Structure formats: C-alpha cells, structure tokens
Amino acid sequence: TQAKDAYTKLFSHNIDVDRINEEKLKQLSNAEFKFQMESKGPKTLVNQLKRGCLSPELLRLKVGAKIIFTKNNFEKGFVNGTLGQIIDFDEDKAPIVKTSDGKKIYVPLMDWSINDGLRTLARITQYPLRLAWAITVHKSQGMTLDGAIVDLSQAFEFGQGYVALSRVRALAGLFLLGWNTKALEVHPDILAKDASFRNSSHSSAKSLSLLEGEKLAKQANAFITSCGGKLDTTKVAQRKNENIGSRGERISTYETTLNLWKEGLTLQRIAQTRGLSLGTILSHLEELFMRGEIQTEELLKLFSGELRDSLPEIHLAFTELADGKLTPVFQKFNGKYSYNQLRLARLLWQN
Structure with missing residues (x-):
C-alpha cells in the first residue's frame, strides 16, 4: 500500500x-x-x-x-x-x-x-x-x-x-x-544479571513485607536520602527555582563579558570590572570562542611574543596527550607555563 x-x-x-x-x-x-x-x-x-x-x-x-x-x-x-x-x-x-x-x-x-x-x-x-x-x-x-x-x-x-x-x-x-x-537471542550475561536482580528483588520484598507503618515509612525515607533525594517538597521547589534563575544568569554573564571584550578591555580589566576571577573570565572566553562569537584572530592578540613562539610545542603536547586536559601538559613542562596560559593555548589548538 x-x-x-x-x-x-x-x-x-x-x-x-x-x-x-x-x-x-x-x-x-x-x-x-x-x-x-x-x-x-x-x-x-x-x-x-x-x-x-x-x-x-x-x-x-x-x-x-x-x-x-x-x-x-x-x-x-x-x-x-x-x-x-x-x-x-x-x-x-x-x-x-x-x-x-x-x-x-x-x-x-x-x-x-x-x-x-x-x-x-x-x-x-x-x-x-x-x-x-x-x-x-x-x-x-x-x-x-x-x-x-x-x-x-x-x-x-x-x-x-x-x-x-x-x-x-x-x-x-x-x-x-x-x-x-x-x-x-538475549546475551547470556544479560540473562545471568537478570536472574541475579530478580533474586535480590525477591529477598528485599520479603524483608520489607515484615515491616509495618512507621518502620516502613522510616525505611523508605532513609532510602530516598541515601540516594541524594529530598523529603521536604518546599525545599525541592525552592531549589528548582534557584536552578532556573542560575541558568538565566549564566547566559547573561557570557554576554556581559563579551560586551566588555568588544570594548577592547584586557582580560585582567574585565575581571576587575566584573568583580570575578581571571579564571572565570577565561571560562567565559572559552565558551564564547566555541560558540563562534570570538574569532581566532581576536585571540592572538592575547599572546605575547614569547608565548606565541611557544605555541607549536604546547600544541604538540596537547596532541600527544590527546584528551585536552591541562594538568598533564602543565606537568610535562614542569610549570613553565601557567594554567591560564595553557588554557589560552588550548583554545587555538582546539581550533
């Protein structure tokens, strides 16, 4: 049809x-x-x-x-x-x-x-x-x-x-x-795990069936808290609203940093103006670069002559260590470059 x-x-x-x-x-x-x-x-x-x-x-x-x-x-x-x-x-x-x-x-x-x-x-x-x-x-x-x-x-x-x-x-x-x-066909390992889980469930159900009223409720609450859950629904709702607010704040904070960057302020000056650490401003820069709101040519002005000359060996280290993490590269150079310098170099390597 x-x-x-x-x-x-x-x-x-x-x-x-x-x-x-x-x-x-x-x-x-x-x-x-x-x-x-x-x-x-x-x-x-x-x-x-x-x-x-x-x-x-x-x-x-x-x-x-x-x-x-x-x-x-x-x-x-x-x-x-x-x-x-x-x-x-x-x-x-x-x-x-x-x-x-x-x-x-x-x-x-x-x-x-x-x-x-x-x-x-x-x-x-x-x-x-x-x-x-x-x-x-x-x-x-x-x-x-x-x-x-x-x-x-x-x-x-x-x-x-x-x-x-x-x-x-x-x-x-x-x-x-x-x-x-x-x-x-079902994988034999899955069948074995399923049998094990079923046995565990039957044992737990049998144990819980012996509990009544307050003891059962206490056991249930203990399980919820052990899993990281909350028992106070008022606090849960409050935390949810806080999270929604923080997500909105994160979006605006990137835009604020971008506006100051476009005004020509240095990273140190942006950090001072915003009352934030240089590391936080660098994290904004990383995100803005990945979004394409800051271009490679703009980043190059952050590199001094000596650091710019060192980019090939830094990028080679990132390539050899593959995962893009800072600590292995920092250790490879025995602290010759600061973490903030490596973060900037990593941005160009990622590009």
Whole structure:
C-alpha cells in the first residue's frame, strides 16, 4: 500500500542502507544540496561526537528526499524519529521539511557538544537530518516510528531484533521481511544479571513485607536520602527555582563579558570590572570562542611574543596527550607555563 511504501526500512548492515538511500536519491531529478558538518575542539572528542551523531558528516539532500530528524527540538516541533520530506530550501539554502503529519518546518542548524561544567570542550554542527528511505538498526536506537519495514535476516548482534521491533509505536505499523535466530537471542550475561536482580528483588520484598507503618515509612525515607533525594517538597521547589534563575544568569554573564571584550578591555580589566576571577573570565572566553562569537584572530592578540613562539610545542603536547586536559601538559613542562596560559593555548589548538 501507499502507507507501507512511506515507511522507513531498517537493516542490520550499512551496505544495504547506503545502497537504498543512494538509489532513491538518484531517482530524484531535482538539484542536490550538500551540507558539510562543522566541528571545533580536540580531534579525539570531535570524533567521539561524530560517532554518536545520527546526522552524517556530509548531508546530501534534494527536494522530494525522505528524511528523518535526528535530534529533539520541541520549540520547532520535531523530535528524534520525526519523519518527513524535503519540500524546498530557503534563501539561505536551509532545508524546509513537511512532516508526515503535515507540519511545515524550517530546519535550523543544531549543535552536539561535550561539556565540562560550563565549558564546552568540543562541538559539531549540522542540520539534524538524515536520509530515511532506509536506516540501520543501530542508528534507529532512540527513535520512535509510526511504521517500519524491518529485515533482520542478516542480524549479527544480540538484541538487534529488540531494538528494531521496539522502534514502532504499534504492531499495525510493523512489517517484518525476514529474521534469523540471532536477532531475537538475549546475551547470556544479560540473562545471568537478570536472574541475579530478580533474586535480590525477591529477598528485599520479603524483608520489607515484615515491616509495618512507621518502620516502613522510616525505611523508605532513609532510602530516598541515601540516594541524594529530598523529603521536604518546599525545599525541592525552592531549589528548582534557584536552578532556573542560575541558568538565566549564566547566559547573561557570557554576554556581559563579551560586551566588555568588544570594548577592547584586557582580560585582567574585565575581571576587575566584573568583580570575578581571571579564571572565570577565561571560562567565559572559552565558551564564547566555541560558540563562534570570538574569532581566532581576536585571540592572538592575547599572546605575547614569547608565548606565541611557544605555541607549536604546547600544541604538540596537547596532541600527544590527546584528551585536552591541562594538568598533564602543565606537568610535562614542569610549570613553565601557567594554567591560564595553557588554557589560552588550548583554545587555538582546539581550533
């Protein structure tokens, strides 16, 4: 049926998925638009983000292409797994999608990032889309589909069948082309763990059944507090409001630092003006740089001649130690460079 033809096909191997998507895209006579993923940060962290990102590094689209969204954006009205079709490209060549339920969406670029507290360590940017005539079972994890045509005849890992079959909202939307025994097998270690957890649960249930009233309530409260929970609902609500306020404050504090930076103030002067430590201002600078609001050329003015000449050896140390952490590099040079100097050097290395 026409509805069935609109469903995404799930396969266990990339070769099947790539073949189908390539064939379908070639059948469309419309102009092709290409979108290259942008990245910023240490190569190891960027590669980690790319491996976990459902959108491809090179996204190729045409009007008429069947797509699936790969990230949640509730404000724009799509989630990971929303299906649709490219209906146009705007004046900036950004894709416009009509979803399966008829909604028109102007697709924004989105970020995937690795953060350390308030500091962004690495970031990749791409349109949250991928071709969806076919996708792999592995890439479908986390998605919820109205329907899918599933081929598990070449399944090669424990749990692939569960992942594929559980993507579909209702049984009426599931079409199974084939399967093998591997697809539905459960890993032996999982079965052993499940048996262990069941035994522990039965033992705990038996012990708790002997408690009554106040003793049971006391035990429940002790469990909540041991897990880091709160018993006073008033304090919980207060803390929630404080967190919301602090998030808003964090956004404005970056903007304040950026405005002072644009006025030409030194980092030391910005710190004095704001009553903050130099380390805090540096963390703002790192975040603003990762956002693209401060450019490489602007950062270079922070480096004295001696420090600028030392950048190659500092960057080599960051590359050799791979993870982008400051302490190993600081120790490698026996304190020759301060942590703040290394933080600045790391920014240029990440770029």
